[in-house]
Amino acid sequence: MKNLKLITSLVLTALLTFTSCQDEIDNENGQNPNTNNSNSQTANNLQRTSMYDGSFDDFLDGASCSSILLPVVATVNGTQVSIITQSDYQTVLNILGQFTNDNDTVTLKFPLRVRLSNYTEVSVANQGEYNAIISACEALESVGKDAISCIDIDYPITILTYSLNFEQTGSVVIQSEQQLYGYMNNLSNTELFAINYPITAKLSNNTSVTLTGDLDLQTSINDCLGIENAEAEAENQANNLETILVNGVFKVNSFVNAGINTANNYADYTIDFANNLSIVAKNTANATAQDIQGTYKVTSETEVFLNLTFAGNATFNLLNNNWQVTSFSNTSISLKSTTNAAVTLVLSQI
Numbered sequence: 001m002k003n004l005k006l007i008t009s010l011v012l013t014a015l016l017t018f019t020s021c022q023d024e025i026d027n028e029n030g031q032n033p034n035t036n037n038s039n040s041q042t043a044n045n046l047q048r049t050s051m052y053d054g055s056f057d058d059f060l061d062g063a064s065c066s067s068i069l070l071p072v073v074a075t076v077n078g079t080q081v082s083i084i085t086q087s088d089y090q091t092v093l094n095i096l097g098q099f100t101n102d103n104d105t106v107t108l109k110f111p112l113r114v115r116l117s118n119y120t121e122v123s124v125a126n127q128g129e130y131n132a133i134i135s136a137c138e139a140l141e142s143v144g145k146d147a148i149s150c151i152d153i154d155y156p157i158t159i160l161t162y163s164l165n166f167e168q169t170g171s172v173v174i175q176s177e178q179q180l181y182g183y184m185n186n187l188s189n190t191e192l193f194a195i196n197y198p199i200t201a202k203l204s205n206n207t208s209v210t211l212t213g214d215l216d217l218q219t220s221i222n223d224c225l226g227i228e229n230a231e232a233e234a235e236n237q238a239n240n241l242e243t244i245l246v247n248g249v250f251k252v253n254s255f256v257n258a259g260i261n262t263a264n265n266y267a268d269y270t271i272d273f274a275n276n277l278s279i280v281a282k283n284t285a286n287a288t289a290q291d292i293q294g295t296y297k298v299t300s301e302t303e304v305f306l307n308l309t310f311a312g313n314a315t316f317n318l319l320n321n322n323w324q325v326t327s328f329s330n331t332s333i334s335l336k337s338t339t340n341a342a343v344t345l346v347l348s349q350i
Helices: 002-020 041-050 055-061 086-096 127-142 177-185 214-247
Strands: 066-069 072-076 079-083 106-108 112-116 121-124 151-153 157-162 168-174 192-195 199-203 208-211 249-257 269-273 278-283 292-300 304-310 321-328 332-337 344-349
Touching: 041 151, 041 177, 041 192, 041 214, 055 066, 055 086, 055 106, 072 086, 079 086, 112 127, 121 127, 151 177, 151 214, 168 177, 199 214, 208 214, 214 292, 214 304, 214 321, 214 332, 278 304
Parallel strands: none
Antiparallel strands: 066 112, 072 079, 072 106, 112 121, 151 199, 157 168, 157 192, 199 208, 249 269, 249 344, 269 278, 278 292, 292 304, 304 321, 321 332, 332 344
16 A cells, blocks of 8 residues: 555656646746746646656556556466567557457556656556556546657757846756756746757657747647647547447448449448458359458548458459548448549448
8 A cells, every 4th residue: 555655646746746836936927038937838848748758558558657667468358478578569469459349458467667757667566556557647637737749859958047036047958858857847946947949849740840939839739739639539430430340231332433433333242341350242142152352441540541452353442442531420431532532432331
């Protein structure tokens, strides 16, 4: 129980104290618009962008505020996996991705060690202690105090320091995210600071931006968080689509190519999506006709995509495409080609 309280305290106290004890400093920083206190939006932005990002192994631990330090042993959908290096993550992902519509389970073997978003490393003795880490992470996410991972500042950067009467007292060269986090987390309530702009940063889409002031930083964060939210929504929609596909049987309701609807070519066929990412088209008018086999995959970015690949049949080969899902329901799925928006396909559930 003592360890459980310590872990929860480490996660919450280190991250929330930063903005809770500075009420005596006015948010309006006098006549110098370039200075910020530890309770400012810029300070919050810098702290959150410099937190340790533990989201890269969420498929394993389900906690974006921390990551598991390797090696670790996990049981994934009933299969025990020894994860020695990050290259072993692919084994876990392969097991999780084997079926599209199943209840994936990952059971961790304790004790293990984790790195928290404040860069602290702690030992976790059991599932109860690990649940405390997950709960603390969810609490931070709910109040917007979790790590911002969609923008990476290029280092080094220089921070200019000021006294409360706005006289510059010095400068600090920051070489890394961890150093910036430590600086912002330990900022004195008798100090003001300013970033020596311009600085550059990389967004999650690998584009670089030049930031010339605090407003630029805030705008870039707002933009990339908006993209992250769209990606999360698309991922949820992709999961919903997978469920509809696996639970239903479909027919080609419309297939428009070069302005011509050729749905009649598929009128005798039903299309069945299996849970193992395979797909089969059956000729219901001819019991002796050979089934047409294929594979499918649902993916997402900020949009949802359905990839179809049929083999051995010229008519069904025309459906082979990475389709963008324009709309879907329990009864109908509308698609358009990602290479030619005039090519559309509608699948209807029977």
